[in-house]
Amino acid sequence: MAISLKGDQEITSAPTTKSKTLRINLNSDIYGTFAEIGAGQETARNFFRTGAASGTIAKAMSAYDKDFSDAIYGIEEDKRYVTQPRLKKMLGHEIDLMEDRLSRSKHPDKLFFSYANTVTTIDFAKQFKGHGWIGIRFQLDPLEEYNEIILHLRFKETDARLQQETLGVLGVNLIYGAFYLNDNPKELVKSFYDNLSNDQLEVDMINFSGPRFMYVDNRLMSLQLLKNGMTNAVMFGPDGNNLLPAQVLYKKNILALRGSFRPVTKVNMDMYEKSKKLFLAENKVKESRTQVIFEITLSNLSGEGKINERDFLDRAELLCSLGQNVMITNFQQYFKLVEYFSEFTKERMALAMGVNNLIQIFDEKYYRNLSGGILEAFGKLFYRDLKVYMYPYKDQESGAYINTENLKVHPRMKELYKFFKNNGRLINIDDFDSETLDIFSRKVLKMIVNGDHDWEEMLPEGISEIIKQKRLFGYSKTRVKK
Known part of the structure; x- marks a missing residue:
């Protein structure tokens, strides 16, 4: 089922933060919760201020107290709160509540989502500028499994109030991108900086998962962060998933x-x-x-x-x-x-x-x-x-x-x-x-392209098989010299 765009024909302005929140609020199928820890409820506030939020926001909460937070989401092994595991627990818990408390028979077309962030802003001494995790778990079809986008940010501004506002805009961009730019992940990543600049924040990790992102290579999404000037370094592990360098x-x-x-x-x-x-x-x-x-x-x-x-x-x-x-x-x-x-x-x-x-x-x-x-x-x-x-x-x-x-x-x-x-x-x-010592990558690459099979002995064990099996670096079986 494609997303219903009820009321979308009325939205013709540029994608400002307000126009994004209004487009989402006017879509009667998008419905979810906001759970924000550490920097106010800035994302939810943008939706409330725009108007028509009653059809979008099922619940907005902020469990600031650590004991309350632990009671709701559980205690982390490392006792930390601004972490990816914490964020994923928040997303999962809120979606489970949505599914448990709302009847699918009563809301057959609703596309549920949970948005969450766990953030620490700049400290009083202004030595640590702060960082955070934000994410969204969402549906694009009521009968499909949930998709998920998670990212990590580092603040660059030196004022807590400005950091809160920046976080609110980024949150809106993430939610809007999830529902309206999901068919073009590269543009979705680029949209994170709509109405923001790289002087305000750095996005240094992102991971996509779920049925709509089955063919998204997260390593390629890391490369987009670099190409777009959102960060100076990205890292990924042997499984291909992106890692947070810090x-x-x-x-x-x-x-x-x-x-x-x-x-x-x-x-x-x-x-x-x-x-x-x-x-x-x-x-x-x-x-x-x-x-x-x-x-x-x-x-x-x-x-x-x-x-x-x-x-x-x-x-x-x-x-x-x-x-x-x-x-x-x-x-x-x-x-x-x-x-x-x-x-x-x-x-x-x-x-x-x-x-x-x-x-x-x-x-x-x-x-x-x-x-x-x-x-x-x-x-x-x-x-x-x-x-x-x-x-x-x-x-x-x-x-x-x-x-x-x-x-x-x-x-x-x-x-x-x-x-x-x-x-x-x-x-x-x-x-x-x-x-x-006389093995050079450029020499091996030329041999692969020219179809000279002697290159196989120049690579670590198992590497030549992968190159041939997956046709890497322009390898073609038809060009191999006999």
Whole structure:
């Protein structure tokens, strides 16, 4: 059954917050509850103020008191309230009440929904700007299972009242998008910033689920957040679902490997295994408190002028199959990546990279936009005792292995390079696999496209089978050379 748009013909204005709430209020089939914790009842207030809300709002509540909240939704194991599990409990509880208290025979065409948020706004000292979870569980057909959209936001404004108003507008955008833009998830994501700007908030995680979103790849939705400038970093796990970076990285030791992974090769995995071994040997680094990140920059994804979403998903597919957490970022410069990690942890950090990336780090041209130049960048990059594990490169002419001992940097950078090397910040990966050093992703990709089957031996176990089975990176069985 398609959504009835009773009264919609009267709505002709631009999608302001008021026009969105009025369109929903005039649709007699949309009916649900609002449960908001931590920042007032700002979303429900927008619907009340517009008028005609009696046909939309079954109940609006705010269980501010922790004991009342626990009595209604249960107690979380970690005793926290601004979490995704808490939000999902709120959504589920309110939908169950709707189904239990309202007769389907009396309301055969009603499309039930529950909207919820659990939020903490800026603290009194203005040190922590606040964050929150918001979501909606909703029907698009009374006989269908429920769909769900959940997202995480971080406030940027420094005034609690402004943050509350921002949350209210975002909530309206989410509810409106769920009912009227569900057939175009990319536009739905973009609509979150209707009547808002990225100076007010950051949306850094989103997940879609339910029958109407069966074919939505949540990793692709993460990419939309980056493309739309809603956040600077997104993360997804081996199951393909999006993860909240702050949650995954909180108080963790972090080892990051940047690459194109187009496709992931034996060299990539050797670098991962050997750098991880070195990192775990560091003082106070325990494996149980360590997170390894395979990171791809947005600029790497848009190397041909625009982002190729199919190519992005191909890379993601392989890294996920290897059980890795993948992060896509807007941080072209390493010091910005380290700064980002430092928002969530004070523990040890390390970067694993090849020769070319290390040379770029010591190239002044990448820091011309900084008032303090390369010294400012290095202060941010190395101030937390960061270690760089360097994977060697084999010079094809001389046959020599290039590492930190014989690496050539610009003459002006020699003393700076020597300083960090002598202070144990630049560490060689010595037990590398010399048999795989001449494997490069771009070489493998060219072989796949040209139909040269020798590429299969250059990839980790099982990866070539996935590429062939799913026709990744332009693989075609008909082009394979005999």
